[in-house]
Amino acid sequence: MFKLDVLKKMTTEEKYKYMLILLEGQLSSEKDSLANLCNASAIINAAMDRLNWAGFYINRDGVLILGPFQGLPACNRIEFGKGVCGTAAAEKKVQRIENVHDFPGHIACDSASNSEIVVPIIVDDRVCAVLDIDSPELNRFTELEEKYLVKFVEKLIKYITWNEI
Numbered sequence: 001m002f003k004l005d006v007l008k009k010m011t012t013e014e015k016y017k018y019m020l021i022l023l024e025g026q027l028s029s030e031k032d033s034l035a036n037l038c039n040a041s042a043i044i045n046a047a048m049d050r051l052n053w054a055g056f057y058i059n060r061d062g063v064l065i066l067g068p069f070q071g072l073p074a075c076n077r078i079e080f081g082k083g084v085c086g087t088a089a090a091e092k093k094v095q096r097i098e099n100v101h102d103f104p105g106h107i108a109c110d111s112a113s114n115s116e117i118v119v120p121i122i123v124d125d126r127v128c129a130v131l132d133i134d135s136p137e138l139n140r141f142t143e144l145e146e147k148y149l150v151k152f153v154e155k156l157i158k159y160i161t162w163n164e165i
């Protein structure tokens with residue numbers, strides 16, 4: 001059973017370290033990539049405070065298609081180069097956006113979102129997916145969040161076969 005009580009007493013960085021432990025624990029016992037990706041989005045949502053959306057967009061034939069997520073229903077398809085997600089995919093670079101309303105071409109799925117971080121998931125130089133996280137708080141994502149979300153993705157890719165999803 002998943003116990004959240006332990007998170008309540010932790011500092012922010014301790015929570016993020018624990019998030020990586022939870023990911024390894026949950027995914028190492030399962031081979032199904034879809035199940036693993038579903039749990040990965042749930043682990044982020046449980047371990048990180050003040051979020052309104054956390055999930056994945058999967059690269060299918062050059063288009064980012066909505067994958068497992070936690071939050072309100074979201075747009076189904078994002079082209080490379082469009083929005084924050086498509087920019088992360090096209091540039092193969094983390095996008096950490098203090099205020100999404102200042103980002104040209106930002107795609108608003110949930111009007112509650114004010115800041116966003118998108119981490120491209122790259123295997124053998126191919127962008128397989130992006131991890132997208134939104135917050136209602138301005139400037140929610142700092143270097144600390146970026147550091148641990150990049151580590152999260154590095155661990156995650158060991159347990160996902162992207163063409164199975």
Ligand code: SME
Nearest residue numbers: 074083084085106107109
């Ligand atoms: N804001 C994203 C779209 C996806 S939603 O946030 C879930 C973007 O601009 O790419």
